[in-house]
Amino acid sequence: LAARYGRAVKWHPILLGIVFKTTGGAPVVAAPLKGTYGLRDIERTARFHDISYKHPSRFPLPTQFAARAMLWLQETQGEDKAHEFAQAVYRAYFVDDIDISAPANVTQIANAMGLDTIAMAEATGSEPLKERLKGNIETAMARGVFGSPFIVVDDEPFWGFDRFDQIEAYLKNGKI
Amino acid sequence: LAARYGRAVKWHPILLGIVFKTTGGAPVVAAPLKGTYGLRDIERTARFHDISYKHPSRFPLPTQFAARAMLWLQETQGEDKAHEFAQAVYRAYFVDDIDISAPANVTQIANAMGLDTIAMAEATGSEPLKERLKGNIETAMARGVFGSPFIVVDDEPFWGFDRFDQIEAYLKNGKI
Numbered sequence: 001l002a003a004r005y006g007r008a009v010k011w012h013p014i015l016l017g018i019v020f021k022t023t024g025g026a027p028v029v030a031a032p033l034k035g036t037y038g039l040r041d042i043e044r045t046a047r048f049h050d051i052s053y054k055h056p057s058r059f060p061l062p063t064q065f066a067a068r069a070m071l072w073l074q075e076t077q078g079e080d081k082a083h084e085f086a087q088a089v090y091r092a093y094f095v096d097d098i099d100i101s102a103p104a105n106v107t108q109i110a111n112a113m114g115l116d117t118i119a120m121a122e123a124t125g126s127e128p129l130k131e132r133l134k135g136n137i138e139t140a141m142a143r144g145v146f147g148s149p150f151i152v153v154d155d156e157p158f159w160g161f162d163r164f165d166q167i168e169a170y171l172k173n174g175k176i
Numbered sequence: 177l178a179a180r181y182g183r184a185v186k187w188h189p190i191l192l193g194i195v196f197k198t199t200g201g202a203p204v205v206a207a208p209l210k211g212t213y214g215l216r217d218i219e220r221t222a223r224f225h226d227i228s229y230k231h232p233s234r235f236p237l238p239t240q241f242a243a244r245a246m247l248w249l250q251e252t253q254g255e256d257k258a259h260e261f262a263q264a265v266y267r268a269y270f271v272d273d274i275d276i277s278a279p280a281n282v283t284q285i286a287n288a289m290g291l292d293t294i295a296m297a298e299a300t301g302s303e304p305l306k307e308r309l310k311g312n313i314e315t316a317m318a319r320g321v322f323g324s325p326f327i328v329v330d331d332e333p334f335w336g337f338d339r340f341d342q343i344e345a346y347l348k349n350g351k352i
Binding site: 025147162163165166 | 198199200201207208209210212213216217220221223224317320321322323333335338339341342345352
């Protein structure tokens, strides 16, 4: 969508658990009534848009390692490689039901992409990278981010895949 | 949308405040970060779909009287008249910023429609009607309703105006 309108996308790894602690938010599947519907809605929306989806047997789960690995890739390998990695991790979790909270499973994905997994292991355990991820989360919240996917185009915020029609209108007209 | 697919719509007045007490839900504009976005999203979505909207100066507010009046109209005047009334009340609140928690304001709307406002006043104050509204809310929650607009087609639940594209797909194909 961005490419069609000559735009680049910068991805920002965050940890929703930390965001929810600040905003009082909760995973969509956790609330009574709303949770049951939320799961049905996710699966139905995926079918409606012809997107592969299998609800993970463990959901939600901690994603610190994957998020740090993503940040490290952005810093050392550039956006394209990082996006490819993020999409592979999403696919592993949301299609193949792989437990991406386990560093070994994320490392295996990186390995299959030919990435330097020893350097990745070192970086993801380092204090400076952990601090930069925390800083990322704070910056995101300062921009108004409270969920995911959250897309900011110029200064216009959009939450959720079901706002992509409005994002397209904004990209086309420069306003909405 | 329903008419285009040969369907009738039965409206069900409920009180979201009571639903939220059970589900732990909250008005979209009440949460930190999410609330600011929520209001912006409502106004932007209205513009996007060319729907008149002016955020009420008092929001949310109690709607017991309007909900009871709606139920009474459904029982005594039929669905069409009741829908016309509901739409007039929505327009008063969400376009003209009229405080619909005040019975006098709702009565004025009914009066302009030529309805018997003396009978309405009697009915809305009666215990049996109050009980039937409570029963309606319990039935709605038993069907999984936790927000509004909430549309159930056959047994398929849809929450939110942004699912009308999926409702249309269901009506067209009998499944989704």
